[in-house]
Amino acid sequence: MESKILNTDLNTYLIKFKWMSTNNRFIVQGSGLMEVIKNYDKNGIEYIKIFDPVKYRFVQVSRAKILQIFNWETEMLLYLKDHYFFK
Numbered sequence: 306m307e308s309k310i311l312n313t314d315l316n317t318y319l320i321k322f323k324w325m326s327t328n329n330r331f332i333v334q335g336s337g338l339m340e341v342i343k344n345y346d347k348n349g350i351e352y353i354k355i356f357d358p359v360k361y362r363f364v365q366v367s368r369a370k371i372l373q374i375f376n377w378e379t380e381m382l383l384y385l386k387d388h389y390f391f392k
Contacts (some may be wrong), residue, residue, distance in 0.1 A: 309333065313358045314338075316356075316374055317354070318334070318355055318356075318371075319334070319339075319353070319354045319363045320341055321351040321352050322340065322345060322348065322350055322351060323349040323350065323351045323389055324347060324348040331345070338353070339381050342388065342390075349390075353371060353390075354368075355370075368390065369392070371385070372386065
């Protein structure tokens, strides 16, 4: 993850893992989602939410919607389609 600056015009994701720890929630943008899943997914994903700039909060979206967002990024799309969370 290159930057700690978030642009709310881009898709921003909140991912929470099932394991209990101080490091089980991450906010990322773009391909940072794949990086976090690869590095921290040990016991399962509890949820992935997307930031809604109109409501100014993270909202639950379908797994199909997340896959649709990444349909232009081949490497990310192939990784997510093979991941258990999106099956």
